[in-house]
Amino acid sequence: MTRDSESSLRPDGGETAAEGADDLALDPWGSSTVSDYRKLFEEFGIEEFDEVLPEVPNPHYLMRRGVIFGHRDYRAVTDAMQAGDPWAVLSGFMPTGDPHIGHKLVFDEIIWHQERGGEAYGLIADLEAHSARGLTWDEIDEHSRDYLLSLLALGFDPEDGVLYRQSENRELQDLAFELGIEANYSELQAIYGFDGETDVSHMQSVVTQMADILYPQLGEPKPTVIPVGPDQDPHMRLARDLATRMRFFKVTEAYASFEADDAERELLAEAHETLADVADGATIRCVHAAQYLAHGADAVDFDVERPSVDVPDIEESARASAVKKLRSAGMEPFRPRTRFFDRKATDEAFEALVDAVEGEKRVYEGHVDAFDLDVAEAEELAREVEVDNGGYGFMLPSSVYHRFMTGLTGGKMSSSVPASHISLLDDPEDGYDKVKSATTGGRETAELQRELGGEADKCPVYELYAYLLAGDDDEFATKVYDECVGGERLCGDCKEQAAGLMREFLDEHQEKRAEAEELLDDLDIVLDTDRA
Ligand code: TRP
Ligand code: SF4
Secondary structure (H helix, E strand, O other): OOOOOOOOOOOOOOOOOOOOOOOOOOOOOOOOOOOOHHHHHHHHOOEEHHHOHHHOOOOOHHHHOOOEEEEEOHHHHHHHHHHOOOOEEEEEEOOOOOOEHHHHHHHHHHHHHHHOOOEEEEEEOHHHHHHHOOOOHHHHHHHHHHHHHHHHHOOOOHHHEEEEEHHHOHHHHHHHHHHHOOOOHHHHHHHHOOOOOOOHHHHHHHHHHHHHHHHHHOOOOOOEEEEEOHHHHHHHHHHHHHHHHOOOEEEEEEOOOOOOOHHHHHHHHHHHHHHHHHOOOOOOEHHHHHHHHHHOHHHOOOOOOOOOOOOOOOOOHHHHHHHHHHHHHOOOEOOOEEEEEEOOOOHHHHHHHHHHOOOOEEEEOOEEEEOOOOHHHHHHHHHHHHHHOOOOOOOOOEEEEEOOOEOOOOOEOOOOOHHHOOEOOOOHHHHHHHHHOOOOOOOOOHHHHHHHOOOHHHOHHHHHHHHHHOOOOHHHHHHHHHHHHOOOOOHHHHHHHHHHHHHHHHHHHHHHHHHHHHHHHHOOOOOOOOOO
């Protein structure tokens, strides 16, 4: 069976990613749909979720079915999960309308992670809603309440997790201010397309989101997963950059006292590996590595007392520059070491680091080289010294990405088009009706459907089953899929069944929302803002 649609899902974890054709631009405030998920892997470096799936203990059905399709660095989180180390999950919601079944995916992801032992955070992005979307504070209050009630109703445990609104969180805003020092306008322009007309508060909402993403690490650095749609990936990239820029030290591998870039370092590593094999007890010096990189292994002579090397005309610029650096380092021993580069440490922190490095070390202006530490040990030490000396020691935040649900009317599911989505506040009968009138992947006639089978991969109703209605029951999701594509299932009955399940879901969810009212009122989260 081949699947050719942009929205191919697996009912049971059996097949892989999507195909499609559209141009791709990720805009957190735009209305971009993503129809070619592969481009996210190729152009933006998001990794396929399948690659970490085996590390996830009892994966969520959204993971098993390929709804959660991508990630950045999620392994940091699964490692912490398995090791019993602290880790966190956080996501945020802009209170611009009713929470709908698309938001439910994210609520479920937060809750699932909380149940697996993560510190859980849910936040209301009210500053963003106010600045980027122009909602009034009254509207924001009302919607915030609705988001929080649904999150609680679906099982978020507030005793064991944190809920906040951006506008009420002073610590968050202080962090945003600090992070803002590391980001400049040109960068926001490049990432988000901001221009001279962009208002300053909108930009502030960006640094606020950066602070949200790093907020779980304020107490102590820890792996953190941010479940979001791929439209939020620009925010993840910036947050990961800023986390790096806040670090006191940068740890790299080095081979001599000079600095090398990544491409040069790769060549140095190769030179070292080769020369170590042939040195036979002789001291390997920078000039030997220069000979090797310029003229190959045969040109290296450990017996010559002051070997010289001319830099030939080398096309590859990294090789040429590495050879030059090695040549001017001359007789300096060529030895692998771990380097702590002083990025923005205070003097005391740098001194503390120098003291803390065990074994052989060499201190230079702006960096210290350690000869008896591997990179992982050095990373850990750098973070420890940073935190002890008043730094944050941020780890790079991780993310997982879920597919957008197709709207019930085809096209994009949008909060501003009521018929395209099902609000978690919809009257269950309206929910039933919306499903009944949804677009399907069915054929023109029942006869054709029996003959050719339906196109479940293009069917918003099938998505409802896979994303929500089948819940944890893979067998049921697979059955719907197989019956559909096998021509045994006709759209009328299929929608009737889905509509009934939707009505049931909404009924039950709204009952739980009512029960959650009390829980919400007991939390110290302000829902009647005293703002104009
Ligand atoms: N920008 C997000 C949205 O448009 C909301 C948000 C704010 C968020 N802060 C966040 C999402 C932190 C994830 C993590 O929906
Ligand atoms: Fe969609 Fe169901 Fe029709 Fe298949 S039978 S196309 S899943 S509505």
